[in-house]
Every structure is written in C-alpha cells, then in structure tokens.
Amino acid sequence: MFLDRDGVINKRIPDDYVKAPEEFIFLDGVLDALxxxxxxxxxxxxxxxxxxxxxxxxxxxxxxEVHQYMIDEIxxxxxxxxxxxxCPHLATDGCKCRKPEIGMFEAAKMLIPKLDVSTSVxxxxxxxxxxxxxxxxxxxxxxxxxxxxxxxxxxxxxEQFGSxxxxxKQISRHNVS
Numbered sequence: 524m525f526l527d528r529d530g531v532i533n534k535r536i537p538d539d540y541v542k543a544p545e546e547f548i549f550l551d552g553v554l555d556a557l558x559x560x561x562x563x564x565x566x567x568x569x570x571x572x573x574x575x576x577x578x579x580x581x582x583x584x585x586x587x588e589v590h591q592y593m594i595d596e597i598x599x600x601x602x603x604x605x606x607x608x609x610c611p612h613l614a615t616d617g618c619k620c621r622k623p624e625i626g627m628f629e630a631a632k633m634l635i636p637k638l639d640v641s642t643s644v645x646x647x648x649x650x651x652x653x654x655x656x657x658x659x660x661x662x663x664x665x666x667x668x669x670x671x672x673x674x675x676x677x678x679x680x681x682e683q684f685g686s687x688x689x690x691x692k693q694i695s696r697h698n699v700s
Contacts, residue, residue: 524564525628525656526604527647528571531666531687532557532593540575542585544592552688557602559691566635569607570627570645570655576611583611606634623654628661646690653679664690 529535534548541547560567569590575581590607597604608627612618620626632638645656646664653676656663665680666687667673677683684690 524560524566525568525570525631525643525645525659525661526687527622527645527649527652527666528569528593530648531646532569540573540580541589542575542581544589547589547592549596550686552686552691554597554600554602556686556688556691557597557604558600559695560687561602563691563694566605566638567603568631568635569604569609570622570631571607571609572614572622572651573609573611574613574621577613577616586611606631622651623658625655625659628655628659646687648676649673650676650679652676666690 526532529541532550532553533541534550536546557567573586576583576586586609594604608620608630610618610621610627612621614621618624618626620630640660644662644664645652645659646666647653647656648666650673653663653665657679662681663679665676665683666685667676667683668685682690684693
C-alpha cells in the first residue's frame with residue numbers, strides 16, 4: 524500500500540507545513556486504521572511531497588524528526604510504515620520524484636523487488652496522489668470527506684472513503700488488497 528501523509532494521516536496546516544513533532548496531529552482513527560492495514564498489507568510505503576524543504580521553510584532534519592515522531596506513535600499503536608519516500612522539491616522544479624510523477628514509486632520498486640502492482644493501492648487525498656497512483660498502475664483510493672471533494676480526483680478514484688479508518692474497516696472486512 525502506498526499512502527500519502529498530509530490530509531490522510533495528519534491534519535494539514537493551511538498555507539504552512541508540519542515542521543516539528545508538536546505540529547503533527549493525527550487525524551481521528553488513523554492509528555487504529557494503520558494497525559488494521561498492517562495486518563492486511565505486506566508493505567506500507569509513505570510517499571509525500573514536502574516542498575517546504577525546497578522553500579527553505581524547514582530542513583530535511585526537521586522532516587526526519589516529524590517522521591520519527593509519527594513512526595514511534597504508529598508503532599506504539601501496533602501499526603507500521605515500512606518505508607518513507609519524500610520529495611523536497613518545489614512544484615516548479617519539474618522533478619521526477621514529485622507526485623504525480625512516479626519517481627518515489629520507482630524507488631520503492633527498487634527497494635521492494637517483489638512489489639506486485641496488481642495488488643497494490645495508492646491512498647491519498649489530492650489530485651496529484653491519484654494521478655501518481657494511475658501513473659504507477661495502482662488501484663486508487665480517494666480520502667475525502669463531504670466538506671472537501673475534488674471532482675477531478677474523484678474521477679480518478681477507484682473508491683472513495685471519508686477517512687483512512689473507513690477504508691481500513693472496509694478492506695479488513697473483505698481482506699482484499
């Protein structure tokens with residue numbers, strides 16, 4: 524499973540970036556969802572655009588501290604994230620690792636040789652997440668509540684859920700990855 528971060532795992536900070544662990548707030552049900560999903564998927568890979576680094580609003584070190592905090596909390600809740608890939612570049616840089624490009628997917632394939640695209644999904648809350656999933660040949664899951672819905676993203680989604688927890692409950696019932 525490929526998973527976006529901001530807006531799926533944690534609350535977005537409008538017009539800003541999560542730059543420190545104390546700014547990282549898990550969305551409701553996410554820790555329970557990751558526990559469930561850890562039992563369903565053999566690998567969970569976080570793929571996240573983090574242009575706050577490219578804008579010099581934060582450093583790689585600060586992002587690593589945020590991710591370490593996130594991982595520690597997820598492990599304490601009996602979940603896991605196996606790998607984290609992030610793109611620090613600006614949207615205007617034309618980088619191949621920035622979603623919707625599939626550079627992070629290609630890096631994951633190198634690290635996980637037995638990665639099976641036919642049973643993999645991309646879970647995200649933005650158009651670029653779903654474009655990334657489609658570009659990589661993955662099933663796409665759109666996380667969007669009734670207050671925020673992107674018609675373009677919805678058109679690219681194989682399924683839509685209001686939260687990661689709703690997706691986890693559904694997939695654990697069917698146990699289909």
